[in-house]
Amino acid sequence: MSQNIFIILVASQGIVGLAAFCALFFVSAPYGKHSRPGWGPRLSSKLAWIVMETPAVLVPPGMLLALVSNPNYLGEIIQWIGFALLTRSVAAWAFALFTFCNIFPRAVQNHRWYHEHFSDYPEKRKVIIPYIF
Numbered sequence: 001m002s003q004n005i006f007i008i009l010v011a012s013q014g015i016v017g018l019a020a021f022c023a024l025f026f027v028s029a030p031y032g033k034h035s036r037p038g039w040g041p042r043l044s045s046k047l048a049w050i051v052m053e054t055p056a057v058l059v060p061p062g063m064l065l066a067l068v069s070n071p072n073y074l075g076e077i078i079q080w081i082g083f084a085l086l087t088r089s090v091a092a093w094a095f096a097l098f099t100f101c102n103i104f105p106r107a108v109q110n111h112r113w114y115h116e117h118f119s120d121y122p123e124k125r126k127v128i129i130p131y132i133f
Contacts, residue, residue, distance in 0.1 A: 067130040069114055070107040074128050077103060104128065 064071035080099045084092035107128040114121045127133055 064130070066125070068126050068128055069111040070103075070128050073103045073107045074130075077128075 064074060068074055077096070077100050080092075080096040084096040111125075111127040
């Protein structure tokens with residue numbers, strides 16, 4: 001009985017997802033914010049996507065990228081530790097720890113991949129913690 005319910009739930013989720021996927025080809029939805037008159041300029045979804053995602057493609061020279069292979073991961077860890085310090089809650093510290101435990105292995109794998117695929121990758125650049133690891 002429970003397996004049948006599971007199959008029905010998974011199938012209905014797939015049907016709803018497929019319907020939403022098809023509907024979004026015809027519905028103009030704002031990207032990255034709620035749409036309401038007076039909330040800034042109106043952009044088409046495609047232009048808004050380009051504006052929002054372009055900074056992720058452009059890599060600024062220097063800064064943390066000169067010190068670590070994964071500055072985005074380092075930034076996320078710093079943000080969650082800062083949040084935990086400000087809230088002083090066990091849940092926030094647990095989330096910061098979970099984030100570190102989740103991101104750190106990926107950072108190590110990314111660092112290895114960079115060294116394997118780019119012969120001129122800087123040897124002094126660390127994985128995720130500047131000057132240490």
